[in-house]
Amino acid sequence: MKIPFNLNGDDIVIDSEPDEKLINILRDSGNFSVKCGCNTGHCGSCTILVDDKPVPSCLLTAAAVRDCVVVTLEAFRKNIFWKDIETGFRQCGVHLCGYCDAGKIFAAYDLIKTEQRPAKENVIEIMNQFPCKCCEIEALANGVLAAATVHKKRMTGKQNGKQ
């Protein structure tokens, strides 16, 4: 079955079984930021952005992303938004293990994008859903809050610049 979608900015058409898991397709095409953690959508290691929403790719079939925009961490790391998250995480000494990065980074992205000033309790609650305990939860929450501040400053600066 031919399935067209946009992967990291490129319009592609894959020839795949409709029920084949997206995670396998992405990894086979060299997107190794998509990790296979639990295969049940629980751990977040295989998270990708589908139409700008974080989704576990181990629960998606290839057919589910027909005509969608799919972004993996490889492409997201070229985005200016990533710089804000990276700066926030660095300020708070957040070191992720490398395996759970996609889930935590995309969750942070979604939080910052939807809430200008996310509440710390809310951030902790969301980050606590990830079972990988590679970094201390409070430091991670502080990292997300710092990233939100950096992002806001950048956005405000841009607006001021335009004015």
Next chain:
Amino acid sequence: MATRKKAPAAKINKSSAFYSDIRPASQSAELMYACLIRSPFESGVLQSVLMDELPPDYRIITAKDIPGENKITTLDTSCALLAYNKISYRGQPVGILVGPDRTKTESLVQKITVTALPSQSPDTIEKKTQRTITYGDFDATYSECPHHIENTYHVTHTEKYFSEPNGAYADCSKADEVLVCTPTKWINHLRKNLVQVLSCKDEQISIQKTISSNKNTGTIWNNTVLACQAAVASRIVEKPVLLMLSREEQEQYIDSGDALTVSHKTGFEDDGEITSASVTVMFNAGCYAPFLTEIIDRLAVTAMGAYKPLNLRIEVFALASNTPPAASLSNGIENLVCFALESQLDAISRETGLNPAEVKLRNYFPRATHTRYNYPLSFNTELLLPALDEVQKISDFQRRHVSYSFHQLEKHTSRWSLPVRGIGLSSGYQGSGFLASSLDQLQQTMSVTIDTEGQVTISHHMPSSSISDIWTEQAAALLDCEKSNIHIDDSYNGSDEQLLPDIMTGDISILMTLLKKCCTSIQRSRFRQPLPITAKKKLSKPKHLSWDNETFTGTPFYSISWGAAVVELSLDPLLYAVHVKNVWYTIHSGKILNRKTAEDSIKKSTERILAYLVKDTQLSADNIIIEFDESEEEPREIGDIVQNLLPAAFAAAVTQAVGKHVTRLPLDADSIYRMVQSE
């Protein structure tokens, strides 16, 4: 059939990649995927491993195909790489299926038929090895004690990991080259076994250590088995091979956890002092356990902790059974006996009506200490005293404990619909550098080189990022140079290769001492000797260490950190859900080299341990408060102290909240419900 563009070649960087992300460097080389064919029988004599219509390009590899010996040797234990004749447990690898498509290989492996004859004498559970420690006469004195408590504790330590499942990427396609990329934690062990199974020369082997975030100590030797299987497959098909366990295999055979049963028989006085204690530990070693002697010895040493009953009998048994090999190394399992011991002390405090801290102190410092002449295990418990005092102060333990006890009484007289609270205290230690081990941790060496450009290289295995920061910081301070000039190099050659598993090196206690020695030596000769200067140091056995392996007496660790923990929680009586409100720690571990790193390490361990204490629940603490009782003594390890303290304090708090003694971990909503409902 899916057709996709080929994955681009990834550069192989030491310790910077996951092995499952590595692909052949040459675009023309085809990557093959390997899956293990496992025995469906728990015992028997293997007859055949067959598949009716195996597609072309797919191949089944069995023990007969192994170019070298079908044997993995770990210390004095050896096991088959692939079962050849005898089947020892259900799930034992009997072959490897290799093919070019991962999904197809995974599905074909389910269709392979394994046949076996039933073994003539079916294996049963048998007692295998044991260690006994005695002092005084338990049998004669137990019945004379005014109070007795007997409890049997069942503990299964199963931590779930969601990191990369274990496995390896191997490229042995060229006759004289062996490349293995894997998250090994024991590089020397892997190298020796690769030589054995491939029948190749040591210098032909190149091992790339990849990232690992799985803390399970079972991966130490399991990884060698998997890497050797991948290498054999690659040698036979003459193509690069990726062998990666499925999540189910990882959970079933590697992270399955260890089960222990600990029986305590304790006789004690009115004031809570234990006069007679017997501890029997039963450990399921599976069909074999490579570190069995060490596990048994360490469990024996930890079974009574630093308490000093006048009459003592400790017996530890390993049970051989047709189950997968025991997964853990000793320091991953001793927390289970710590939980049983501290829970028993908690039971004594409830029986006597004394405060838990008072009962602990009474037994750390018994009245007639002088009568404990030649006591088998000696610990300097004085160092625990300030930690135990401080944790009570910062947690307001005495008041809360009494207050929640009243709450317990009210529970029985009124309708119980509000959350009840409980608070629990535990104390203990983390020992590092186990002196009764067959792997001598004090034989380690470290070398530090300063070159003509002022660049400093520490040659040792790469520790965790936090430890690496501490080493860099310390070396920079001692050598009076910039942190950016310090590098850790873990590329070994020949004789420099570390003999111990990474996890056993004692990164803070033993290696920090070596690092200091090396740096001090360089500083001394720096202005007398031209650069480059290399200082290579080995630890000499400190005079204060009094361990005698023959008699199994003395202080069994190179260094010990002491600590105490208090857990406060509430229990929802409608949902039977536990909510951990506060966890307090006080830890005495000598000089703290980096407070933030130390605190983060304790907090991370707390979150990890809490996650396994209640099944199917992601438990976390609202607040974690840590106090270090810092001193100028040499720094000591604290990474594992949480796992020795937290389960017992948690169980004591649950016990107070529900009014029933917790003897089984992990808990679940059902077990809490049963405890609440039972009279």
